[in-house]
Amino acid sequence: MASIIAGLAGGLVATIVMTILMMVIGDGGPPPTAALVAKFADGTPEDYEMPGMILHLIYGVLAGAVFAVGVPLMGLNLESIAVAVGLGLVYGIILMIGGMVFWMRMVIGMEPDRDTMTMFGTVHVVYGIVLGAFFGTGILA
Known part of the structure; x- marks a missing residue:
């Protein structure tokens, strides 16, 4: 249970950092999750910017819990900061690819430009x- 709580907390921290970076280097438009909400709510992404941000926060927090549970199930250890950061980097890349291919293109039907893809990739790696790093430091161990 402690690993799930640590995953939720780590996911929250990482999502907050990611969102701040997204706001700094992005184009100021709504996040892709707003387009997802708009698709099912019959509107424009601008109409659903805040619900999109909330949905993105929920995704990030839950993705942290998946990381916390999934990494040990694969027999890997998060106790070393170097290993934990390396595994986090790989996980961020997996989330980036999944977001670009599955969510953006297949589900939402977006064809993002190069700048959007660069920003999207950067924030997911971060x-x-x-x-x-959250796990490697053992904050909630």
Whole structure:
């Protein structure tokens, strides 16, 4: 149970850092999750910017719990900061690819430009590194 709580907390911290970075280097538009909400709520992404941000926060927190449970199930150890950051980096890349291919293109039907893809990739890599660092420092161990 402690690993799930640590995963939720780590996911929250990593999502907050990721979101701040997204706001700094992004174009100021709504997150892709707003387009997902808009698709099912019949509106524009701008109409659903805040619900999109909340959905993104929920995804990030839950992804942290998946990391916390999944890494030990694969027989890997998060006690070393270098290993945890490395695993977090790999996880961030996996989330980036899944987000770009599955969510953005297949589910939402977006065809993002190069700048959007660069920002999207960067913030997901940062998410993974922060998540790994959170575990590697043993804050909630």
